[in-house]
Every structure is written in C-alpha cells, then in structure tokens.
Amino acid sequence: MNLILLGPPGAGKGTQASRLMADRGMIQLSTGDMLRAAVKAGTPVGLQAKAVMDAGGLVSDDIVSGIIGERLDEPDTNAGVIFDGYPRTAAQADALDGLLAERGRKLDKVIELAVDEDALVDRITGRYTCGTCNEGYHDRYKQPKIAGVCDVCGGTEFKRRPDDNEETVRNRMAEYRAKTAPILPIYEARGLVARVDGMADIDYVTAAIEAILDA
Ligand code: AP5
Ligand code: MG
Numbered sequence: 484m485n486l487i488l489l490g491p492p493g494a495g496k497g498t499q500a501s502r503l504m505a506d507r508g509m510i511q512l513s514t515g516d517m518l519r520a521a522v523k524a525g526t527p528v529g530l531q532a533k534a535v536m537d538a539g540g541l542v543s544d545d546i547v548s549g550i551i552g553e554r555l556d557e558p559d560t561n562a563g564v565i566f567d568g569y570p571r572t573a574a575q576a577d578a579l580d581g582l583l584a585e586r587g588r589k590l591d592k593v594i595e596l597a598v599d600e601d602a603l604v605d606r607i608t609g610r611y612t613c614g615t616c617n618e619g620y621h622d623r624y625k626q627p628k629i630a631g632v633c634d635v636c637g638g639t640e641f642k643r644r645p646d647d648n649e650e651t652v653r654n655r656m657a658e659y660r661a662k663t664a665p666i667l668p669i670y671e672a673r674g675l676v677a678r679v680d681g682m683a684d685i686d687y688v689t690a691a692i693e694a695i696l697d698a
Pocket of ligand 1: 490491492493494495496497498499514515516518535536537539540541542543544547567568569570571575606607609610611619620621624625646655681682683684685688
C-alpha cells in the first residue's frame with residue numbers, strides 16, 4: 484500500500500502519518516522532515532532549502548523528488564509508504580509516478596484531509612514537538628500527560644518550527660492553494676481520491692483513514 488496524505492499546512496498529515504506508522508508498520512516519508520534534517524545537518528540541500536522554507540515557499544521540484552527517490556531505494560519502504568507533504572506540484576506528481584513505476588510499485592490511494600483554513604493558523608502556531616523523539620504536541624489540543632515531559636520518551640526539551648509563525652503560515656497556505664490543490668483533479672480522474680473531514684478530532688480522523696485503507 485502506497486498512500487499520499489494531501490492537505491494544507493496544519494491539516495494533520497504528520498499527525499496521521501505517524502499513527503499509521505505505529506498501527507500498520509508503514510513508513511512515513513515527509514519531505515518537510517527530510518528537508519529540516521538537511522538544514523540541521525548543513526548539507527548542500529539544506530543550505531539551498533533553508534531560506535525558501537523560512538519564507539514559506541516551495542523548495543525546487545528536482546531537490547524534493549531526488550530525496551524521495553533515494554529514500555525509496557531503501558528496503559524498509561517495501562512495506563508501504565505514506566507520502567506526507569509530497570507531491571506538492573504537478574511536476575512532483577508526475578515525478579512520483581515515474582519513481583514508483585521504475586521500482587515496480589504504484590500509488591494505491593490519495594487521502595485528502597479537508598480542512599477549514601482559518602482554523603489552521605491556530606493549529607500551527609500552537610504546535611510543538613519533543614526535541615528527542617519528535618512526538619507532536621499542541622498548546623491546547625494535545626498536551627503531554629505530565630506537563631513538560633514527553634509521553635513517549637520522557638524527554639523534557641521541546642521545540643517549535645521556525646516557519647510556524649502567522650506570516651509564514653499564510654504564505655505556505657497560498658502556495659498550497661496555487662500549486663498543490665490543482666494536483667487533486669489529476670488523482671480524482673484516476674479514481675484514487677478519498678476525502679476525510681480533517682476538522683474532526685484526531686482519533687476520528689485516524690479511524691476514518693483506517694476504514695478507507697481496510698475497505
Ligand atoms: P511540511 O513540513 O510538509 O509542512 P506543511 O505542509 O506546511 O504541513 P505541516 O507539517 O505544517 O502540517 P501537517 O499537515 O503535518 O499538520 P500536523 O499533523 O503537524 O513542509 C515545510 C516546508 O518544507 C514547506 O513550506 C516547503 O518550504 C518545504 N517542503 C516540504 N515538502 C516540500 C515539497 N514536496 N516540495 C517543495 N517544498 C517542500 O498538525 C498540526 C497541529 O495540529 C499539531 O499540533 C497537531 O497536534 C494538531 N492537529 C492535527 N490534527 C488535528 C485535529 N484533527 N484536531 C485538532 N488538532 C489537530
Ligand atoms: Mg507535517
């Protein structure tokens with residue numbers, strides 16, 4: 484099973500992908516996480532990507548399709564992949580078809596997380612993650628059970644993304660509307676799209692996705 488989670492910034496792609504990893508042993512491929520790791524490591528890709536990401540723009544199609552292709556060559560991805568934040572343009576959608584076909588794989592489903600954009604700014608500006616294991620939290624919607632201590636690993640250091648401020652979020656949403664939303668009809672024409680209400684609570688969204696995958 485190879486699956487795309489499609490939705491604007493803050494729609495819940497990362498949240499749901501990490502649950503599917505835990506529940507089904509699928510592998511989450513988040514181009515955002517990979518780019519942030521490259522920025523942190525100071526690699527040539529990271530150096531090129533940093534300013535674009537900080538401004539809320541899109542990194543070049545060649546760079547992101549390149550890192551996805553490399554990752555798909557690692558054997559753990561044979562178990563099934565959840566694409567989180569990729570593809571984001573028509574050129575990336577096209578590249579993904581090629582990357583999968585070259586490896587004898589195919590796309591099985593595209594799940595659109597349908598959300599109300601106004602609520603997303605609040606979701607994103609309240610978001611933070613564990614600095615040790617990367618578990619995601621939110622100031623209001625998902626707090627650790629013990630304040631200041633990660634539920635998963637017991638870590639006590641948390642971090643916020645530099646692009647999670649209101650101005651950058653608005654740019655990221657405009658990029659989504661202009662460049663990413665137009666790829667939905669491509670997948671609709673192929674009968675691959677299922678829509679889930681991404682405004683429902685996190686457990687409900689997970690259950691709705693699981694039901695689609697089991698159908
Ligand atoms: P990326 O990291 O992909 O960011 P994004 O698409 O902007 O999406 P987010 O990670 O912000 O949101 P999400 O949908 O994962 O939501 P989450 O689950 O965290 O990309 C970052 C940057 O990298 C881009 O701007 C671009 O520059 C570059 N980039 C990445 N991929 C690229 C590509 N393919 N091409 C070019 N450039 C690329 O949820 C958000 C918060 O809400 C959390 O706190 C969560 O707990 C909470 N929450 C989630 N679901 C719910 C719910 N149902 N109810 C209440 N709260 C919820
Ligand atoms: Mg994410």
